[in-house]
Amino acid sequence: MWKVRTQVPQGEEDVGEDVGAVREPAPEVLAAFEAARGFMPRDEGLALHAAAVEAAGLGLPLLEIGSYCGRSTLLLADAARAAGTVVVTVDHHRGSEEQQPGQEYSDPELVDPERPERMDTLPHFRRTLAASGLEAHVVAAVGASPVVARAFGGNGGGLFGLVFVDGGHTEEHARADYDSWVPALAVGGLLAIHDVFPDPADGGQAPYHVWTRALASGAFAEVGGERSLRVLRRVAPGH
Numbered sequence: 100m101w102k103v104r105t106q107v108p109q110g111e112e113d114v115g116e117d118v119g120a121v122r123e124p125a126p127e128v129l130a131a132f133e134a135a136r137g138f139m140p141r142d143e144g145l146a147l148h149a150a151a152v153e154a155a156g157l158g159l160p161l162l163e164i165g166s167y168c169g170r171s172t173l174l175l176a177d178a179a180r181a182a183g184t185v186v187v188t189v190d191h192h193r194g195s196e197e198q199q200p201g202q203e204y205s206d207p208e209l210v211d212p213e214r215p216e217r218m219d220t221l222p223h224f225r226r227t228l229a230a231s232g233l234e235a236h237v238v239a240a241v242g243a244s245p246v247v248a249r250a251f252g253g254n255g256g257g258l259f260g261l262v263f264v265d266g267g268h269t270e271e272h273a274r275a276d277y278d279s280w281v282p283a284l285a286v287g288g289l290l291a292i293h294d295v296f297p298d299p300a301d302g303g304q305a306p307y308h309v310w311t312r313a314l315a316s317g318a319f320a321e322v323g324g325e326r327s328l329r330v331l332r333r334v335a336p337g338h
């Protein structure tokens with residue numbers, strides 16, 4: 100069950116707002132998700148899928164920043180397919196700083212065969228999506244996130260029902276993703292942010308700073324999520 104957190108007086112139990120039974124991803128999509136390379140654990144993935152199913156009910160496209168090899172994209176595409184919409188997913192496919200050859204999260208199988216000093220996740224992304232049967236529900240934008248946002252028509256352009264932030268995890272990139280895409284999130288839509296770690300001992304702080312900034316803006320209310328996957332609802336314009 101997908102629960103929306105509500106403000107409750109001190110001492111009373113927060114039972115959340117029950118917004119209905121959550122449709123699980125199709126079994127073959129869940130299997131493809133489990134098999135795909137990526138950084139999204141199953142429990143956080145299911146929470147992302149639940150958010151995407153709800154947000155897709157707005158009838159607007161969903162947006163992902165950080166396609167990588169398509170793991171989380173599969174879940175968003177499953178939700179988009181069920182609602183008759185699409186997911187737009189943005190990535191330059193050259194990897195984040197920490198994924199570069201020799202860095203903590205590098206994967207030697209993802210280097211560009213013609214240029215081993217750089218990464219290329221695009222062929223892997225293509226294969227993941229093609230094998231899942233979800234290709235028709237995915238629009239892949241290959242480029243730097245702020246550049247794609249500008250090309251979409253000025254600071255994000257059209258409206259999305261969900262914005263999922265999982266691109267570069269430096270302060271600079273996370274801030275640019277927020278500035279570029281959050282203005283394009285419809286009122287009532289959901290903002291999902293991955294790798295939100297309030298305690299610096301658990302991980303980098305940039306996604307956490309995006310989350311605190313959204314809450315401080317007054318335009319968002321916390322909805323829930325799962326561990327480091329946090330979900331907020333846009334309740335007013337602004338960012």
Ligand SMILES: C[S@@+](CC[C@H](N)C(=O)[O-])C[C@H]1O[C@@H](n2cnc3c(N)ncnc32)[C@H](O)[C@@H]1O
Pocket residue numbers: 136137138139164165166167168169170171172189190191192193194195196220242243244245265266267268272
């Ligand atoms: C953490 S991975 C995404 C993981 C994916 N969502 C998953 O669950 O498997 C981050 C991705 O963001 C991309 N990225 C980082 N900075 C970017 C930027 N400024 N513009 C576009 N893509 C970027 C990287 O290429 C990388 O594929």
